[in-house]
Amino acid sequence: MAFYKKLNKSFIEGKWVEGNGHRLLPNTNPYNGETFVTFQLANEQDVDRAYKSAKQAQGEWMKVNPYQKRTVLEKALTYIEEHEEEITEIIIKELGGTRLKAAFEIGLVINILKEAATYPLRMEGRILPSPVDGKENRLYRKPVGVVGVISPFNFPFFLSMKSVAPAIGAGNGVVLKPHEHSPITGGTLIAEIFDQAGLPKGLLNVVVTDIEEIGDAFIEHSIPTIISFTGSTAVGKHIGQKAIQHFKKPILELGGNSAFIILDDADLDYAVEAATFSRFTHQGQICMSANRILVHSSLYEDFKQKYKAKVSSLKVGDPSDPETVIGPVINEKQAKGLETLINKGIKEGAVPLLKGKIEGNVVHPTILTDVTPAMCVAQEELFGPVVTVMPFNTDAEAISMANDTTFGLSGAVHTSNIDRGVQFAQNIETGMIHVNDITINDEPIVAFGGEKHSGIGRLNGQWSLEEFTTMKWVSVNYKQRTFPY
Missing domain, CATH: 3.40.605.10 (Aldehyde Dehydrogenase; Chain A, domain 1)
Structure with a gap:
């Protein structure tokens, strides 16, 4: 049995x-x-x-x-x-x-x-x-x-x-x-x-x-x-x-609406890997998942190209297959809710860099770019394999964008200058934020909330x-x- x-x-x-x-x-x-x-x-x-x-x-x-x-x-x-x-x-x-x-x-x-x-x-x-x-x-x-x-x-x-x-x-x-x-x-x-x-x-x-x-x-x-x-x-x-x-x-x-922020001096290839894990682990059904990726305008186009290639390579389907990275969301209601949010975001002006199909409860990855902070997809928690990407020009602008949410759970900032990253992190209104790491962190002896x-x-x-x-x-x-x- x-x-x-x-x-x-x-x-x-x-x-x-x-x-x-x-x-x-x-x-x-x-x-x-x-x-x-x-x-x-x-x-x-x-x-x-x-x-x-x-x-x-x-x-x-x-x-x-x-x-x-x-x-x-x-x-x-x-x-x-x-x-x-x-x-x-x-x-x-x-x-x-x-x-x-x-x-x-x-x-x-x-x-x-x-x-x-x-x-x-x-x-x-x-x-x-x-x-x-x-x-x-x-x-x-x-x-x-x-x-x-x-x-x-x-x-x-x-x-x-x-x-x-x-x-x-x-x-x-x-x-x-x-x-x-x-x-x-x-x-x-x-x-x-x-x-x-x-x-x-x-x-x-x-x-x-x-x-x-x-x-x-x-x-x-x-x-x-x-x-x-x-x-x-x-x-x-x-x-x-x-x-x-x-x-x-x-x-x-x-809930969360975590920002994953890539400053102008970040290791872009590493940031792409970390951003992928931060969004698509367990189909994005994690409160700490990166809902919003903020990228410095000097890296924006390169990031989009590399990120699309990486996300497109993820195997979607049967969770019992050891090679599968993205399985189903929990139920039909969740899948349909994601579809509604995606369509609403596009109607508000978001540009789909990658628009995944939906097969039953299996939602293929969607990347929405040129998103602005006022859009629904930037304000609501996206509890699934859907992510938004936004450009910024200065650290101050990125801080303002990251804080433009009612949530404050997790976050990440990527930079080659650790002191700059820590200083930046101190200005984000969130219980947890990680420098040069993923947004999904939970350790047994560290305060979580x-x-x-x-x-x-x-x-x-x-x-x-x-x-x-x-x-x-x-x-x-x-x-x-x-x-x-």
Whole structure:
């Protein structure tokens, strides 16, 4: 039996269970349309059971020796390494991801698990002095309790694990709701991994459901203290508002409109390679993908020629073929939305240097040139293999163009002068920007997050530890105080 066949149920109270919702969820291969498993969706009662289970188990998890907690996370890591081929198969079948994408995503998961495995031994506190004689201030780092995690469909294995593993490592219970297009990769696969690693039953729960079944119940439930969401800005805005209304902390990793900027002294051939990877990895379905390529006017024509040749060489089609670079987008709605955006951009004056055909969910690459910042294709997130190219004349103009967006997630600047690149990068309104590199970067110990409409909060390393814990102040008076009355 295929590995994924047993992962078609929700995981609640440490058991694989059918949801109690009214509808079925067919899990469909975006490349060939095959339904390979079906889920019975969970409902509000299932969500309630999941949160109560996580809360009860978390009380016991807090008491577990930190070294034992670390061992569980290390066993999860070992399980992934031993089942890499089966996980790769799921990423290809469920997401339309290529083998290259699968290897990239699994590598990210391994790194974040290694970091999360250090958290149980980093729950240290502090002792601080007091202006009151004979008094001592103790600060204890404590888990927040239960964390609700909502993950997206593009890199679901990693973007679920990015919150789940650190939250567990910091001593919390977790309820995970994966996207309905990635219920296995972003949900039940993770439940299986931690179950096999020996995580206490009930601590991690996975509910496979959708908004039609549960509304806002996942966010509004009384138990979770944090809602960690990765996805679109529109949905993130709603989740953030609901979370705050119920006095929950939102952690939001949202959309992007990243600029890839090529200054006049850049290594053009290298920049072409980096710009290609920055846009077309996983069909451009990455929040950090380069939506806008800004090129100095002195290099503009040469760049267009070299970039078109490079992008045209990318193999498009079946993601199971090891040679394929660009597979399908996640569904028909996404493909049609890209087609609408492309046509609208051309109508507004963009010139197609390369206009790819659309076959089902497979969208061939499109490069739109002579784009201006006001065009829809320059302002909206292009979540697919479509990219815009714009010329500029001065660094100041490039900075202005790069900042002319409501988003602020990632970016890249290419130049032969490192100091110039760093100075330039400091002026871009974004949470992350990379000099002589790609826009797609996520490292386990470096702060990750966006500015403006790209999110709230920072994850990875010490930042995830801080997000998923709280500090408790316990003061100790070693002698009696004197009061004024």
